[in-house]
Amino acid sequence: MMTASLRIRGARVTLGGHEALAGVDLDVTGGTTVAVLGPSGSGKSTLLRAVAGLQPLDAGEIALEGRSLAGVPPHKRGVGLMFQDDALFPHRDVAANVAFGLRMQGVDGDDARARVAELLELVGLPGREQRRIESLSGGERKRVALARALAPRPRVLLLDEPLGALDRPLHDRLVTELGDLFAAIGQTAVYVTHDVAEAFALGARVAVMRDGRIVQAAPPEDLWARPADAWVARFLGLANVTEDGASATVVRPEGVSFRPDADGDAVVGGTRRDGPLVLLSARYDDGREIVSADTGLTPPAAGTRVAVEIDPAAVVQIPAAGF
Known part of the structure; x- marks a missing residue:
């Protein structure tokens, strides 16, 4: 698995006259997960979009493995994305959905089929290549979306409230599975959530956002033991x-x-x-x-x-x- 350290310095974004990001600094060590935690409107998703290249910065810098991403288009950043709505293609089967990013990289044929099979095995859906999306359960759709995000071997995986719409038992089971999977493959990940338990379960470090700023970033136990204010x-x-x-x-x-x-x-x-x-x-x-x-x-x-x-x-x- 290709992973990379992520460094954000002084990130600022103004949207509609409001400072959505007000000078954010954040470090994500390669192979670890940082959970970005905060209430609605705190700037979590804007930060994720900025890393992905979907939202330009007004000031500051974002770098992967020490190389600035300024001017690098989203499809060349080596970033994988997973959102709450999954954004799967309903008219394509599981294999075609997982292989979407591979096709964008020019990978097809036997190489693509082997990678799809590998990812479906990894997320617990072996042999489901020909299943149609509408026939899948909510948990299965999440696994397909995760496999698609991981298929191009992203250097960093960005997840924006991916489990927010699930019922609690399924949500809790997938949180455990995600944590185990990221640890097993050594994936660098930034996980955005408003759920404290979710952030504590997944993040080696948790960055708490408020009004466009990170007000505290620490391991979960340190955050609970001594909150900043x-x-x-x-x-x-x-x-x-x-x-x-x-x-x-x-x-x-x-x-x-x-x-x-x-x-x-x-x-x-x-x-x-x-x-x-x-x-x-x-x-x-x-x-x-x-x-x-x-x-x-x-x-x-x-x-x-x-x-x-x-x-x-x-x-x-x-x-x-x-x-």
């Missing part, structure tokens, strides 16, 4: 954030436990199960709320009075605001 903490799903002037205190929910106690200082309110994890919220007698992540077999029920215990290692001080 209160906005990042809340976006990641950390509910126990208390601001006090220019600083904020974050209490990680896995470091909070509720112990049933008739003389306790809080009462459990809402409970929400997510597989083996139960998120519990409790209200102190003074009105403050705190959230705990519980993996026990019998978490306290709503209405239970509890003593709140906090592991000091779960408490971190961060700035209240970033830029």
Whole structure:
């Protein structure tokens, strides 16, 4: 697999008078995946389009393996693309869809057929060359779209919310499969998403975007342990954030436990199960709320009075605001 390091420096794009990219710097080491995470309108897709050559930069530079992509057309960048809508050709069979990029490179005949078979095996669809697109399930279509993006051996693969339209069980299964596949083939990838769990599962590093800027880029564990500011903490799903002037205190929910106690200082309110994890919220007698992540077999029920215990290692001080 051909892979390459990606370097972005000072990338700026203005669209309709709005600065969609406001000086983005990002590095992607060859053979690794960086997840670009942020809310709608933060600039994630614009950044991906700029790397692909579909959106020109107003300023800054994008380089693959140290070579600037300025002036290089999209089809000569060595970039593979996978989008949420798949963009498969319904009138062509699976083999023709996967081979599309190969034909653009002038690869055909036995070489193209061998590469198509190799990719279908890789994505778990061996022998499906003659299947029509409309006969495939949603998960199978995603696999065909991935095979098509990988077929020309891209130096970097760009994925823009590719799993966003799938039901949760299929989505979660494909996230695991994507992570395993990228690791196995050593593919350099940039994965755009608004889903925190997806970004943490796939990214060796996660770059959080807000208002056209990358506000923090770090491995998932570091990002969760020490978010850059209160906005990042809340976006990641950390509910126990208390601001006090220019600083904020974050209490990680896995470091909070509720112990049933008739003389306790809080009462459990809402409970929400997510597989083996139960998120519990409790209200102190003074009105403050705190959230705990519980993996026990019998978490306290709503209405239970509890003593709140906090592991000091779960408490971190961060700035209240970033830029």
